[in-house]
Amino acid sequence: MAIRILIVLAGMGMAAITAYAQDSVFTGLVKDRKTGRVLPASVSFTGTANHMAADSNGVFVMTGAAGKHTIRISHTGYFDLTREIRLPGTADFLLSPTETELEQVVVTAVATATRIKRTPVSIAIVSQKEMNRNTSSNVIDAVLKTVPGISAITTGPNISKPLIRGLGYTRVLTLYDGLRQEGQQWGDEHGVEIDQYGVAKAEIVKGPASLMYGSDAIAGVVNLIPGLPAINDAKLHGDALIEYQSNNGLIGGTASLQYKRNGFMWSGRFSDKQAGNYRNAVDGRVYNTGFTERNFSALAGLEKPKSKNYIQFNLYNNLQEIPDGSRDSLTRLFTYQVQEPATDDIRSRPLVPASRLFTYSISSLHQHIQHTRLYHKSSWQVGNSELSTLIGFQQNRRREYNHPTATYQPGLDIQLNTYNYELKYAFPEWSGFRLTYGVNGMYQDNRNLDATDFPIPDYNLFDIGSYLVAKKDFKKWVITGGIRIDSRDIRWADFYTRNSGTGFIQQVRFPDTLNATHNFPSYRKNFSGASGSLGFVYNASGALTIKANIARGYRCPSIPEIGSDGLDPGARIYYIGNRNFSPEFNWQADLGLFLNYPDADINLELFNNAISNYIFLQKLFAPNGQPLEMVPGNFTYQYLQGSARIYGAEAGWIIHPRVWKWFHLQQNMAMINGINTDKSSLKLLGDDAKYLPLIPAFRTASRLRITLIDQQPRIEDCFLQTELETYATQNRFYAVDNTETATPGYALVNIGAGISFRNKKGNPFCSLSITANNLFDVAYQSHQNRLKYFEYYQQSPNNRSGIYNIGRNIAAKLIVNW
Numbered sequence: 001m002a003i004r005i006l007i008v009l010a011g012m013g014m015a016a017i018t019a020y021a022q023d024s025v026f027t028g029l030v031k032d033r034k035t036g037r038v039l040p041a042s043v044s045f046t047g048t049a050n051h052m053a054a055d056s057n058g059v060f061v062m063t064g065a066a067g068k069h070t071i072r073i074s075h076t077g078y079f080d081l082t083r084e085i086r087l088p089g090t091a092d093f094l095l096s097p098t099e100t101e102l103e104q105v106v107v108t109a110v111a112t113a114t115r116i117k118r119t120p121v122s123i124a125i126v127s128q129k130e131m132n133r134n135t136s137s138n139v140i141d142a143v144l145k146t147v148p149g150i151s152a153i154t155t156g157p158n159i160s161k162p163l164i165r166g167l168g169y170t171r172v173l174t175l176y177d178g179l180r181q182e183g184q185q186w187g188d189e190h191g192v193e194i195d196q197y198g199v200a201k202a203e204i205v206k207g208p209a210s211l212m213y214g215s216d217a218i219a220g221v222v223n224l225i226p227g228l229p230a231i232n233d234a235k236l237h238g239d240a241l242i243e244y245q246s247n248n249g250l251i252g253g254t255a256s257l258q259y260k261r262n263g264f265m266w267s268g269r270f271s272d273k274q275a276g277n278y279r280n281a282v283d284g285r286v287y288n289t290g291f292t293e294r295n296f297s298a299l300a301g302l303e304k305p306k307s308k309n310y311i312q313f314n315l316y317n318n319l320q321e322i323p324d325g326s327r328d329s330l331t332r333l334f335t336y337q338v339q340e341p342a343t344d345d346i347r348s349r350p351l352v353p354a355s356r357l358f359t360y361s362i363s364s365l366h367q368h369i370q371h372t373r374l375y376h377k378s379s380w381q382v383g384n385s386e387l388s389t390l391i392g393f394q395q396n397r398r399r400e401y402n403h404p405t406a407t408y409q410p411g412l413d414i415q416l417n418t419y420n421y422e423l424k425y426a427f428p429e430w431s432g433f434r435l436t437y438g439v440n441g442m443y444q445d446n447r448n449l450d451a452t453d454f455p456i457p458d459y460n461l462f463d464i465g466s467y468l469v470a471k472k473d474f475k476k477w478v479i480t481g482g483i484r485i486d487s488r489d490i491r492w493a494d495f496y497t498r499n500s501g502t503g504f505i506q507q508v509r510f511p512d513t514l515n516a517t518h519n520f521p522s523y524r525k526n527f528s529g530a531s532g533s534l535g536f537v538y539n540a541s542g543a544l545t546i547k548a549n550i551a552r553g554y555r556c557p558s559i560p561e562i563g564s565d566g567l568d569p570g571a572r573i574y575y576i577g578n579r580n581f582s583p584e585f586n587w588q589a590d591l592g593l594f595l596n597y598p599d600a601d602i603n604l605e606l607f608n609n610a611i612s613n614y615i616f617l618q619k620l621f622a623p624n625g626q627p628l629e630m631v632p633g634n635f636t637y638q639y640l641q642g643s644a645r646i647y648g649a650e651a652g653w654i655i656h657p658r659v660w661k662w663f664h665l666q667q668n669m670a671m672i673n674g675i676n677t678d679k680s681s682l683k684l685l686g687d688d689a690k691y692l693p694l695i696p697a698f699r700t701a702s703r704l705r706i707t708l709i710d711q712q713p714r715i716e717d718c719f720l721q722t723e724l725e726t727y728a729t730q731n732r733f734y735a736v737d738n739t740e741t742a743t744p745g746y747a748l749v750n751i752g753a754g755i756s757f758r759n760k761k762g763n764p765f766c767s768l769s770i771t772a773n774n775l776f777d778v779a780y781q782s783h784q785n786r787l788k789y790f791e792y793y794q795q796s797p798n799n800r801s802g803i804y805n806i807g808r809n810i811a812a813k814l815i816v817n818w
Contacts, residue, residue: 024066024087030058033094037762041075056231063305074105108203108223111436111469118478120535120549122206135771135811139196148650148670151696153784156289159191166646166674166695167219170558175223182418183396186560193316193371195295197254197271200227208553210531214465214486218553234261239817247809250275263303271295276358280807281779285357287334288321306381316371319362325790337404341632364407368399384428392420402569411569413451419443432473439466452504455566457520459492476539483532488556495520529554547592555584561639567631574630576638586611602653614644619739642678664705671698688735697730716756723750730783746780766816777808
């Protein structure tokens with residue numbers, strides 16, 4: 001019903017736009033003030049919703065009423081330029097470069113596109129250029145490496161889940177082009193189903209963003225934004241990338257084609273990655289960590305001065321091996337499972353042959369993840385206001401094959417269908433005051449298919465929320481506030497299983513429930529909550545910016561947290577939920593100080609986050625002190641609820657002297673502390689429950705980049721860089737029943753070099769880079785590395801427990817544009 005209403009409203013908006021007429025045209029050209037290079041900048045008329053992007057030749061055409069207007073030109077890495085113009089007319093605009101991130105334009109967690117400098121929310125931007133300079137195996141690692149306060153929960157090189165200031169899983173909302181990314185993101189080994197080669201920019205919100213997005217954004221948002229065709233010359237353009245990584249033999253490549261003429265555009269991209277088992281100095285080759293990932297995307301759209309419409313299709317397909325960490329107790333060589341759990345003996349498993357330790361072939365024990373995404377985005381100008389819509393469909397199917405005697409039979413087989421909708425209306429700006437109203441939400445249905453393990457039930461979910469955001473611009477001040485109301489209905493029917501006669505369990509449905517197990521009794525509940533925020537920005541001078549924000553976030557418990565009672569075979573965990581959980585709420589206060597000088601930038605951000613009804617996992621142990629195994633060979637975890645507080649600080653500086661244009665020194669650090677404030681659990685469990693799970697250790701990152709050749713007409717970049725990442729010992733961990741253990745500190749050195757060229761028109765032509773991560777092959781375990789706990793024995797002959805992170809990795813990457 002909500003989608004139908006949205007379509008009707010969108011149609012009404014289209015009709016209104018058709019009736020609205022323009023009468024004058026302004027043509028402009030945007031260039032770099034120093035080099036004369038053309039810039040595809042963002043262009044807008046202040047006080048209106050009239051905005052667009054210049055093409056790759058720096059040319060833009062704006063339409064509006066005849067007379068005087070104030071135009072604003074913005075581009076990443078440059079100061080904004082505001083000038084009074086007259087329509088009709090034509091003019092050139094020269095932008096001055098800046099090193100500060102505060103001048104960059106963002107669209108995430110704000111009602112309308114705005115500069116970071118003008119929003120009180122803590123937001124970071126990672127450009128495609130920055131992602132291409134780094135070496136990574138998945139989109140999350142590519143994005144999060146350079147942002148302080150952000151880390152990842154990992155299960156090998158290709159599975160990373162974002163963690164923002166100590167909170168992860170369904171507390172971090174991942175978006176693709178503003179569309180909620182909905183898969184089975186609750187699982188430890190469930191990564192993000194997005195092609196890293198297709199992401200042009202990432203915007204990361206640190207702190208509650210429930211105001212704009214509703215539940216699941218209580219910790220923040222990672223918005224992965226794909227690129228759109230920009231060169232409006234009726235010619236075929238494209239790019240190609242190929243890379244190789246030495247550690248696991250990763251071979252990756254992508255190619256795209258795009259076309260744009262008179263606002264009509266289309267593009268297509270195909271990507272492929274495959275890798276074998278990774279290695280480190282302690283474990284050698286880590287068995288069953290290889291993967292093969294393929295992606296396809298297609299886009300078609302139409303951009304006009306007063307409207308934008310495009311539709312995009314994505315297909316993600318990943319064959320991902322599932323490590324379990326089983327070894328020989330003496331030699332510590334990896335072994336593999338050949339029997340079903342009922343007859344399997346971990347101590348008698350055969351050793352993995354050397355021929356299987358490095359191969360691109362996917363083993364019989366693996367995951368098969370497919371994610372299909374189809375969505376339509378549009379925006380229309382109606383006078384000086386703007387109406388935008390988003391309608392999307394996603395299907396996520398996850399199969400985990402864990403039966404060595406029946407390799408065709410998936411243990412887990414879940415299909416999730418999600419229908420997303422959003423309607424947003426930006427009222428006309430009046431005396432610096434802007435009001436935006438929006439409605440968004442989703443409908444989901446989840447089904448267990450041909451499976452033998454059932455960690456969660458079949459369910460249906462309907463979610464809707466509406467918000468109102470107000471923003472007032474003064475000369476030096478910006479004040480932003482808003483409120484949102486959410487409602488989510490969750491239901492499922494009685495769920496039964498029975499032995500199929502083949503030795504496996506299968507789902508059965510009423511009335512065929514004789515001798516069946518009643519796994520999940522029926523359930524229906526409505527969750528609701530209010531969220532909001534209030535913040536300000538004060539530009540005290542040209543150099544000093546002060547930000548402050550207080551926000552209340554809301555998160556509905558996830559399906560596993562309230563309904564799980566079964567084995568997730570890929571995670572080797574039997575989950576137990578609680579049907580009586582209440583929603584989480586948090587209050588977070590943020591304060592930021594930013595100093596921006598011609599030769600240096602300095603920033604300091606403080607935050608304090610108090611969470612009520614905090615939900616977390618605890619490992620269960622049997623009376624004999626051994627881990628409780630509801631299913632042999634697998635751990636058992638139970639969801640619990642209490643209260644918590646997370647606080648910390650992030651600081652950094654960038655030194656870029658004007659007299660040394662070749663010199664760039666960057667330093668950042670992040671300190672996060674998470675404590676349990678639930679008095680009842682502290683009284684029952686003592687000091688072992690003092691700290692929260694998955695809190696990152698204190699981290700510093702230093703980078704020195706030397707530009708060998710300054711910007712020239714045909715050379716865009718030529719650099720050498722070195723990085724030092726240090727992680728302190730993490731002694732603050734959730735120690736109840738050995739759920740977590742201390743993690744020693746470590747330091748990693750990375751180096752890199754690259755060169756980029758432009759064509760005759762000044763556009764990017766090709767680039768080549770070579771990097772070496774973990775140059776000295778340090779053996780380490782990240783505190784958020786799940787493989788750290790993949791250990792079957794209480795004692796080890798080499799005093800090393802669990803699996804270590806990836807060792808030295810040398811990578812080469814070539815990118816060509818045409």
